[in-house]
Amino acid sequence: MSARGFALGYIGSSLLLIFNLLMIMQPQWFGLSGAGIASRISFLMTGVWWLFFAFYTFRYLPEKTSIKKVMIKFCGMVSENCSGYSVR
Numbered sequence: 001m002s003a004r005g006f007a008l009g010y011i012g013s014s015l016l017l018i019f020n021l022l023m024i025m026q027p028q029w030f031g032l033s034g035a036g037i038a039s040r041i042s043f044l045m046t047g048v049w050w051l052f053f054a055f056y057t058f059r060y061l062p063e064k065t066s067i068k069k070v071m072i073k074f075c076g077m078v079s080e081n082c083s084g085y086s087v088r
Contacts, residue, residue, distance in 0.1 A: 009053075016049055 020042035023030050027038040 013049075016045065020045060 023032070023038045023042055024035050027033065027035055030038070032038050032041070
């Protein structure tokens with residue numbers, strides 16, 4: 001993950017939070033009858049938000065490389081002995 005990714009995540013989730021809070025506090029602005037239905041819609045929107053970005057993360061981001069694979073690759077690339085490193 002990059003700092004840009006974290007920043008965009010915080011900005012996007014903050015915008016969703018502000019929108020949901022506005023919808024709950026002022027439901028008439030959105031044509032809703034009360035705060036109860038606005039709360040339900042907010043929970044639904046948050047769930048869809050998490051589902052979408054979780055799907056994107058699991059589908060498109062590479063899997064984390066284990067330290068064992070990194071050490072084996074590193075020891076294979078360098079000429080000196082890697083006996084001092086513990087690979088489990």
